[in-house]
Amino acid sequence: MKSIVSAVLVLILVILGSSSLFVVKETERAVLLQFGELVRADIEPGLHFKLPYVNTVRKFDGRVLTVDATPRRFLTLEQKAVLVDSYAMWRITDVERFYTATSGDEARARSLLSQRINDGLRNKFGERDLQEVVSGERDALMMELTDELNTYSGEEYGIAVIDVRVKRIDLPDDVRSSVYERMTSERQREAQQLRSRGNELAIGIQADADRQEAVLLAEANRDAERIRGDGDAQAASIYAEAFTKDEEFYSFTRSLNSYQRSFSSKGDILLLEPDSDYFRYLQNEQGQGQQ
Structure with a gap:
């Protein structure tokens, strides 16, 4: 009987001991709760103790995470609509603020950050024309947005935004065909202007070549007639001289x-x-x- 009681006590002690220990990995961030109330934040990696059934440990991924923002339609400075697909890289820097703002829900954190990214992109795209957001000032735009998001998200959510990037910028289906048609007509107009300019230059070159040909032929005929006349004169002189001798x-x-x-x-x-x-x-x- 005593052995059974001892075994039960040992089992209870093992269960209590295992419930009292928890491990925080190097890639994790953790907070300690007591009846749902935060009592200890940013627990360091390693082995720690807690009160069973009194304390609860919440762990979060401390590595760099990625959030894909929902593609949204924005208007540029010249009121041209573009469909923007973006993403951001982030990580938890203040675990207490993160838990307080999001209740430790990473999905909620992604949703909030995605919304902030789209709002920031909407503002930045509205200040620039299509050429600037596509190529000219795209990198500068992303850096500005990253700095602004990093300041806001750090204060509100305990999150550091490492980088924001645009994966793709497309024209909406309802305006893509009209834009392509306008681009095609502009290219055709430029091509026609180049052809007209080329034809004009070709006519000028041909006219100059014809003029030079006529001048060269006239000069050649003039020289030939002069040479032929000189030859005939010399021949007549020789004939006359020979005739007079005998x-x-x-x-x-x-x-x-x-x-x-x-x-x-x-x-x-x-x-x-x-x-x-x-x-x-x-x-x-x-x-x-x-x-």
Whole structure:
């Protein structure tokens, strides 16, 4: 009987001892409650004691967490609607304030932070045009929003916002087609302007080339005529000089050339009088016809 009682007492002591001990990991943040009231906050990692059935321990993830904000539709400075999908990285820095603000509910903390992110994005997008939020000042916008959220969430929820990023910026379906059509018409207009400018330049270049061609041809024809005239003048001068030196020899040479051309084809027939002056050099070597 005593052994049974001893065993029961040992079992009770083991149960009480195990209920009195709890461990906080390095990746966790914890608070100690007494009948639901916070009595100890930010318990350090390690082994700790508590009163069974009196104290309750609530543990939270102390690592960097991510919250995906619900995609929302915002208006830019020029009243263009964009659909923004964003996320934020955060972690618990003040576990007492976090438990007080959210009752230790991480889902509630994500919801509150997501709402604050969307409100901040709405304000920031409303101060900038579409070009700035898409590319130009996007990084600066995210840094400003991170700083503002970090200040607010730290004071209200005990949360440090590490970074806020936009995953995607889309145009809503109801305006996407009109925007694409406007972009297409603008590109077509620019292309037409470039084509017109190119055609204008091409016409100017072609006209200049035609003018240069006409000038070159005219100058070439002028030079050719001058050279041909000089050559004819020189040839006539040479012929005249040669003729004046020996008129008879010149006449004889020309007659021989004429004979060669006339009798080069066997089919040629000449009807001439025997005493024709054409054959005077065939009749005698002096080139004088018979009397």
